[in-house]
Amino acid sequence: MMRLSTGALVVLGAIAGFVLLVLYGPLFVAIFFSFFRFENNAVQWDSFSFDAYQSLMHDEGIIDAVLNTLLVGGVSVSLALVLGTALAFYYNASRSRHRDFLQLLIFLPFLMPPIITGLSLLVFFREADIPRSLVTVIIGHTVFVLALAYRIVLTRLQTIRASLVEASLDLGASRWQTFRFVLAPSLMSALGASAILAFALSFDETLITLLVTGTASTLPMRLWAMMRLGFTPDINALVTIILVGSTGLALLAIRFVGVAAPR
Amino acid sequence: MPRGDGLMSARAVEAVEAEAGSPGYRALITILAYALPVAFILLPLILFLIQSFFYVDHGDIVRELTLRNYERFFTGPAFLPVFLKTCALCLGVAVITVLVGYPVALLIASLAGRRKYVLMVIFVVPLMMSYIIKIYAIRAILGSNGFLNRILLFLGVIDEPLTFLIFNLQAVMLTLAVILLPFAMLPIFIALERIPRSLVDASFDLGASGLQTFRDVIWPLSAQGTIVGGTFVFVLAIGDFITPQMVGGANGFTFGRIIYSQFGFAFNWPFGAALSVILLVAVLIALGAGSLLARTRHQP
Amino acid sequence: MADAPKTLVELRQVTRSYSGVEVLHPVDLALRDGEFMTVLGPSGSGKTTILRIIGGLVRPTSGAVLLDGADIATMPINRRPFNTVFQDYALFPHMTVEANVGYGLRVRGERRARIRDRVAETLSLVALEGFGGRYPAQLSGGQQQRVALARAIICEPRLILLDEPLGALDAALRRQMQQFLKRLQKEIRTTFLFVTHDQEEAVTMADRICVMNHGRIEQIGSPEEVYYRPTNEYVARFFGDNNLIDVSIGGVEDAGRALAGKLGAFHCAGDSSSDIAEGRPGKLLVRPEAIVIGGGEGADNRVRVRIEDVSFVGPVSQVLARPLADPGQVLMVKLQSRAAGAPVAAGEEVDLAWSAGECHVVTA
Numbered sequence: 034m035m036r037l038s039t040g041a042l043v044v045l046g047a048i049a050g051f052v053l054l055v056l057y058g059p060l061f062v063a064i065f066f067s068f069f070r071f072e073n074n075a076v077q078w079d080s081f082s083f084d085a086y087q088s089l090m091h092d093e094g095i096i097d098a099v100l101n102t103l104l105v106g107g108v109s110v111s112l113a114l115v116l117g118t119a120l121a122f123y124y125n126a127s128r129s130r131h132r133d134f135l136q137l138l139i140f141l142p143f144l145m146p147p148i149i150t151g152l153s154l155l156v157f158f159r160e161a162d163i164p165r166s167l168v169t170v171i172i173g174h175t176v177f178v179l180a181l182a183y184r185i186v187l188t189r190l191q192t193i194r195a196s197l198v199e200a201s202l203d204l205g206a207s208r209w210q211t212f213r214f215v216l217a218p219s220l221m222s223a224l225g226a227s228a229i230l231a232f233a234l235s236f237d238e239t240l241i242t243l244l245v246t247g248t249a250s251t252l253p254m255r256l257w258a259m260m261r262l263g264f265t266p267d268i269n270a271l272v273t274i275i276l277v278g279s280t281g282l283a284l285l286a287i288r289f290v291g292v293a294a295p296r
Numbered sequence: 297m298p299r300g301d302g303l304m305s306a307r308a309v310e311a312v313e314a315e316a317g318s319p320g321y322r323a324l325i326t327i328l329a330y331a332l333p334v335a336f337i338l339l340p341l342i343l344f345l346i347q348s349f350f351y352v353d354h355g356d357i358v359r360e361l362t363l364r365n366y367e368r369f370f371t372g373p374a375f376l377p378v379f380l381k382t383c384a385l386c387l388g389v390a391v392i393t394v395l396v397g398y399p400v401a402l403l404i405a406s407l408a409g410r411r412k413y414v415l416m417v418i419f420v421v422p423l424m425m426s427y428i429i430k431i432y433a434i435r436a437i438l439g440s441n442g443f444l445n446r447i448l449l450f451l452g453v454i455d456e457p458l459t460f461l462i463f464n465l466q467a468v469m470l471t472l473a474v475i476l477l478p479f480a481m482l483p484i485f486i487a488l489e490r491i492p493r494s495l496v497d498a499s500f501d502l503g504a505s506g507l508q509t510f511r512d513v514i515w516p517l518s519a520q521g522t523i524v525g526g527t528f529v530f531v532l533a534i535g536d537f538i539t540p541q542m543v544g545g546a547n548g549f550t551f552g553r554i555i556y557s558q559f560g561f562a563f564n565w566p567f568g569a570a571l572s573v574i575l576l577v578a579v580l581i582a583l584g585a586g587s588l589l590a591r592t593r594h595q596p
Numbered sequence: 597m598a599d600a601p602k603t604l605v606e607l608r609q610v611t612r613s614y615s616g617v618e619v620l621h622p623v624d625l626a627l628r629d630g631e632f633m634t635v636l637g638p639s640g641s642g643k644t645t646i647l648r649i650i651g652g653l654v655r656p657t658s659g660a661v662l663l664d665g666a667d668i669a670t671m672p673i674n675r676r677p678f679n680t681v682f683q684d685y686a687l688f689p690h691m692t693v694e695a696n697v698g699y700g701l702r703v704r705g706e707r708r709a710r711i712r713d714r715v716a717e718t719l720s721l722v723a724l725e726g727f728g729g730r731y732p733a734q735l736s737g738g739q740q741q742r743v744a745l746a747r748a749i750i751c752e753p754r755l756i757l758l759d760e761p762l763g764a765l766d767a768a769l770r771r772q773m774q775q776f777l778k779r780l781q782k783e784i785r786t787t788f789l790f791v792t793h794d795q796e797e798a799v800t801m802a803d804r805i806c807v808m809n810h811g812r813i814e815q816i817g818s819p820e821e822v823y824y825r826p827t828n829e830y831v832a833r834f835f836g837d838n839n840l841i842d843v844s845i846g847g848v849e850d851a852g853r854a855l856a857g858k859l860g861a862f863h864c865a866g867d868s869s870s871d872i873a874e875g876r877p878g879k880l881l882v883r884p885e886a887i888v889i890g891g892g893e894g895a896d897n898r899v900r901v902r903i904e905d906v907s908f909v910g911p912v913s914q915v916l917a918r919p920l921a922d923p924g925q926v927l928m929v930k931l932q933s934r935a936a937g938a939p940v941a942a943g944e945e946v947d948l949a950w951s952a953g954e955c956h957v958v959t960a
Contacts, residue, residue, distance in 0.1 A: 037406045038506050045403035049415075052400050055474055056422045059433030062443055066436075116332060123329040138333040141341070146535020146579060148552060149344075152559065152572055156347050157340035176336050233424050239538060244559070253428045257538070260432050272429045283424035287417050494686035497653055500673045501680045502700035503751065512699070516690045 060276060067269035085270035095271065098255035101167060105242075105251060106235040109174035110182075110228055116175070117182030117227065118220070125190050143180035150177065151244030158245065165247035173245045174238055178231035185230070189223035190216075222289070229286040236279060348569035357566060365570030375554065375571070382551035383578060385469055386533040390526040392473040393480035398522060401481045402514075405488035416485060423478035431542045434471050438462040438543070463545025471543045472533045479532060480525035487521020488514070520590040527586035531579050551575060601628035603665075604787050605650055605755060610659030612645050620645050620811045622659065627755070627789060628804075632781050634790045636798040636834075637808035643791045644759060646808070650789065651757045652676045663754075679748035680757040684764075685740050687732040693719070693743050694728035700751040718746045721780070738769045745777075749784060758790045762797065774800055795835055799823065807831050824883075828958050832881050839887070839927050841880040845873070845957065852952055855880055858922045863896045865952040878959045884930040886954035889915065889940055895949035901927060902945050906938045913938050917948060 037045065070080040089095055120139060124132050142150040151173065158169050193216065201211040239253040246254065252275065259268050349361040369375045404415045422430070437443045438461040445457040461467065491514060499509040537552035544550065555575065558568025605627040612620040620642045627633060627650075635643040648654040649661060652673030661669045668676065679700070687696050695702075697718055698711040706714075719725055722742040732740055741761060748756050758777075762770045778801055781788050792798050798805050799819040807814045807822060807830075815822055815831045826832040832840060843862060846854035852865035855878070862880055888895070901917035904926070915929040915938065927948060931938060940946055 037403070041506065042403070042406075045399045048396065049400045049403050052396060052477065053418070056419070056477065059430065059437050059474075060422075060425070062437060063429070063433045120329060120333070123325065127326075127329075129326075135330060135333060138337050141337055144531075144583075145576065146531060146552075148535040148537060148555060149341075149572055149576055149579075152555070152568065153340035153344035154336075155559065156344045156565065156569065157336075160343050172336060237424070237426050237428075239428055240536070243538075253426060256426075256428050256432070260428070260435075260542070268432070272426075272432065275426050275429060279425050280421060283421045284417070286424070287420070492684065492686065494682045494684055495688060497673070498680070498682055498686035498688075498747075499699070499703075501651060501653075501678075502703065502747065503674050504699070504703040505674060508703045512691075512703070513688060517688075 063269050063272045064276065067266055067273045070266065085266035086274075088267055089270050089274070092267070094250070095252075095255060098250045098252045101249050102236060102252040105167060105170050105174055106232045109171045109178060109235055110231045112171070112175045113179045113182045113231055114224060114228060117179050118186050118224070120179075120183050121187035121190055124187060139183050140180050142176045147177070147238075147240035148244070151241035154241070155244050165245060167246075167249050169245045169247070170242055170249070170251065173241045174235045177238060177241055178234050181231050181234065182227040185223050185227040186220060189220055193219055226286065226289040229282060229289055233279060233282045233286055236282065344569055345573060347566055348573045350566040350569075352564045352566055355563065365567045366574075368567065369571060369574060378549060378554060379551045379574065379578075381465070382534060385465055385550065386472075386530045388469050389472045389476060389533045390480070390530040392469070393477045393529045394484070394522055394526045396473075397477055397481040397525065398484055398518075401484040401488055405485055419481055420478050423482070427475060428538070430475050431471060431539055434474060435462065435543055438467060462543055464547045465544065465550075468540045468544040468548045468550065471539055472536065475539065476529045476532055480529045483521045483525040483528065484518060485521075487518040487524075490521075491517045523586050523590045527582055530582050534575060534578060534582075601631070603627065604629040604663070606660075606662040606665075607646070607649070607656075608660045608662065610646075610649060610656045610661065612642075612649065612654060613657045618657075618811065620649075620656075623811075623813055625806060625813065625816070627787060630785055630787055631803045632778065632788045632790065632801060633804045633806060634792055634798040634802040635806045635808060636792055636795060638793055640810075641808040642811040643793075643808045645811075647680075647757050647759055647789060647791050650755070651678055651680050653680075677754040678757055679751060679753040679755075680759065681741075681744045681748045681761045683759045683761065685732075685744040685761075687740055687743055687747075689732055691731075692728060693724065693730050693732070693735070696732065696743055697728075697746045697750055699747065704751070714750055715746075718750045721749070721783070722746045737765055738773065741765065741773060742776075745780070749780075749786065752784075753786065755787045755789060758788060760791055760793065762792070770797070777801065799835075807834060809834075825956060826881070826958060829879055832879070832956075832958055837884050837928050837930075839882045839884060841882070841925075841927075843878055843880045843957070845876050845878050845959075847874055853957060855957065859899050859919050859925075860921065862955070863952045864955045864957050865896075876959055878957050881956040881958065882927075882950050882954060884914075884928040885912075886950050887927070887929045888949050889929060889931070890946045890949075896952035897955065898947050898949045899927070900945065901948055903940050903942050905942055906940060908933060908938075915940060917946075920945070 067085050068081050068083075070077045117139075120135070124136055154169070154173050154176070155165075158165060163169060197215055198211055201215045202208075206214065237253060238251075239257065242251055242254060243257075250258070256268070256271060256275070259265075259271070346361075348365055349363070351358050351360070351362055351364050369379075400419065404412055404419065407415060435442070439445070440457040440459050440462065442462070444461065445454075448454045449457065495513055495517070496509060499513045504512065535552055537550070537556040540548045540550040540553050544553075551571070552575075555568050555571045558564045558571065562568075603626045607623055607625040609622045609624065610620065611618055611622050619640075623642075623646065625646070635646060637643040645654060649656050652668075652671065656669055659669075660667045663671075663677075688699070691699070694712075694715050698715045701711045701714060715728065716725075719728060722745055724739065724742055724746065727735065727739065727743075732743065735743065741764075744761065762773050765773060774797060777788070777790075790798075790801060799822075802819055804816060805819055805822050806816045809830050814834075815827045817825075822831055823835050826835065826838075829840065832838045841857055841859055841862075843855040843857035846856055848854075849863070852863060855862040855864055857880070864880065882897075900920045902920060902923075903915060903917050905916045907914050907916075911933055912930045913933045915931060917927050917929065919925055919927065929948060
């Protein structure tokens with residue numbers, strides 16, 4: 034865009050530094066206190082240990098929560114990818130005016146505050162007599178991440194030159210063969226990017242989950258419940274593990290999206 | 297969406313559609329496409345809307361259409377003031393995030409090559425980091441038994457823990473601002489990135505100073521993205537009920553929390569639904585105002 | 597030109613490197629006050645870099661940029677009395693035509709009334725009266741182009757830099773704009789530096805052409821000079837369809853130089869070869885329109901050929917022929933087309949002839 038003058042660079046740099054401190058400072062504090070204890074108004078430097086992490090391993094509630102989170106993420110991401118791809122193809126191929134209505138529907142859960150999405154599903158499940166469980170959580174997450182998968186696939190689909198499809202059909206390929214040999218390969222990176230991003234979203238989803246879940250807990254909910262009781266090294270340890278996981282996922286996603294982004 | 301000639305839009309579609317078969321086949325495809333989005337997105341919303349016109353009598357939902365929930369919102373002593381206060385709070389969050397996010401986005405956009413993207417990643421990664429954890433960490437710092445207070449006590453700056461740091465609306469506003477900042481930055485950054493370098497060159501070439509170039513070229517061309525970022529933050533902030541509960545305490549009562557409580561211990565779903573509809577109206581107004589503002593700021 | 601032309605801008609030993617790679621080798625260029633110079637070269641030849649160095653968008657890695665004899669290499673872009681017409685026009689999309697054109701005056705703090713008058717004047721100069729209230733997106737490519745031009749000339753800069761400004765226009769509009777630019781330049785008496793990769797455009801518009809290749813200036817001269825008297829093989833090949841014949845340079849004779857090659861002995865008049873040492877290899881240049889088919893008993897130069905192909909390309913017909921002495925080479929002849937058809941047909945054996953004054957020698 035432009036080069037900044039030195040003066041502007043210094044001022045903006047100072048603001049950026051402050052923002053980084055605010056964004057990351059709290060997280061580092063949490064990580065720090067997963068290893069050290071804070072007693073008598075001082076950091077106990079000799080208290081370094083992995084005790085907090087070990088006690089997590091024996092907490093069945095947390096292990097359950099981790100498994101639930103992975104299950105919900107895996108299933109809802111898969112569903113959203115299949116459905117999102119199909120809908121992207123439909124939108125791309127449809128010439129009717131009502132396709133924009135369909136698109137709006139898909140985007141709605143992403144655009145509305147999560148509390149609305151969650152509550153409307155809650156009411157729907159009760160009216161339909163579907164008991165709240167992990168199944169309803171999966172439905173909630175699928176609805177939520179569908180927009181993302183749909184959008185990424187559609188964007189990629191629209192950058193594929195029409196002549197490629199025409200050339201394939203012209204050379205005698207069937208529509209299935211055209212999909213298999215021409216479209217699918219160039220969609221793979223978009224699908225990968227969607228999968229990672231959607232999984233990261235699902236992994237962290239709290240508001241909708243809280244409203245549609247039954248007795249089963251996902252990791253953010255488990256964490257929330259623990260946090261109401263106060264601060265313990267255990268929580269800091271769990272926080273650290275989740276942070277490492279979601280940061281890794283985020284970096285992976287950004288890398289993937291960077292590669293997948295059409296130039 | 298782009299509908300350039302060379303793209304996989306109408307042209308290829310014609311080719312595919314030419315052999316797509318009978319109208320019946322196409323109708324079937326359309327029905328399949330609509331089935332799930334209608335069942336799991338549209339239908340719940342409609343049911344939800346209808347629910348807001350029911351009412352509760354002795355703990356049972358009465359399925360009769362009435363406006364009494366909406367009446368209660370406007371006539372009850374607490375609801376409207378909390379709603380307005382929440383709107384003001386979220387507007388504050390949007391303003392803070394934009395005021396802080398814009399300079400940072402400007403800085404990042406002005407960098408060259410690899411450094412730019414590395415820095416953007418650093419600022420965007422927190423966006424994907426656990427939301428609950430961020431609240432927790434901020435609370436651990438600001439709380440009366442928190443890190444900041446302990447340090448200040450240790451240093452002798454204060455004699456007893458500061459209590460105004462947490463469990464009030466200011467704490468909610470700041471926490472939401474920290475959590476939502478990357479959401480504001482991203483659209484601003486994208487808008488700045490889209491400004492062609494040659495426009496800035498042209499402005500300098502015609503004799504403008506750096507400030508003049510910012511005022512006349514960069515700001516007008518990034519205002520739309522800034523408004524989008526602010527709107528985005530407002531929408532995300534207004535529906536939140538966990539942050540206010542965690543850092544707002546008894547003094548941090550927001551509209552989101554009132555709605556949530558109707559589905560929790562108050563167990564008045566119809567009234568909660570009505571309040572949600574009002575929240576949705578506020579969101580729609582915000583989105584509409586945002587796009588209106590963005591449009592008047594730009595060319596016809 | 598009656599007066600001795602005054603130098604406006606001069607580049608002295610200017611270079612530019614990007615991450616260690618030199619894209620502009622030491623370049624010397626003097627721009628005369630009031631001239632229309634085109635910088636011509638293929639993409640990557642360094643022509644845009646030269647323009648951006650003069651405009652202040654790029655700093656030279658070494659060397660001096662002089663304006664009226666004073667070094668301006670570190671003068672910031674917004675202080676230079678030059679304005680640029682950008683390749684993509686760089687019109688501010690959020691400003692009307694009027695605001696775009698008046699921008700340079702506005703940032704200089706001119707009074708509003710004066711800006712309004714000057715904008716109106718300038719818009720009429722580029723034939724856009726009445727378009728002031730529109731936005732760039734509502735204009736055609738040619739109109740946008742003229743807005744960019746108006747915006748660049750309104751501050752009365754000493755020099756106007758044009759970076760392939762006609763590249764996005766279709767052929768007809770392009771020709772029209774070339775005429776227009778030329779006229780405008782005469783009218784406002786400002787120096788123009790015009791970068792292009794189109795040799796026809798460069799020749800049509802320029803007082804002088806600067807031919808560039810691989811970050812070096814190959815030749816600077818009037819269009820006639822670079823067309824008829826190229827100083828090296830690159831320029832000779834770049835301008836049109838010169839026939840290039842391998843020769844070795846012989847001694848000086850009455851008419852000019854004696855040359856010898858696979859195709860026989862040639863005689864070349866003119867001064868181009870006068871400072872070339874005897875015995876060196878060189879290339880003989882003949883323009884295809886200078887060659888006469890058949891006859892020419894008394895011609896200075898003659899080659900016996902077999903006609904390979906005759907093709908009609910509108911006003912001229914193009915004849916391709918292979919010399920009998922060296923069938924691996926192809927010579928091209930351009931004839932004015934006639935309704936009666938070409939005087940030769942494929943397969944015929946004829947003589948090609950040209951006079952000593954119509955050819956030119958460069959060292960290989």
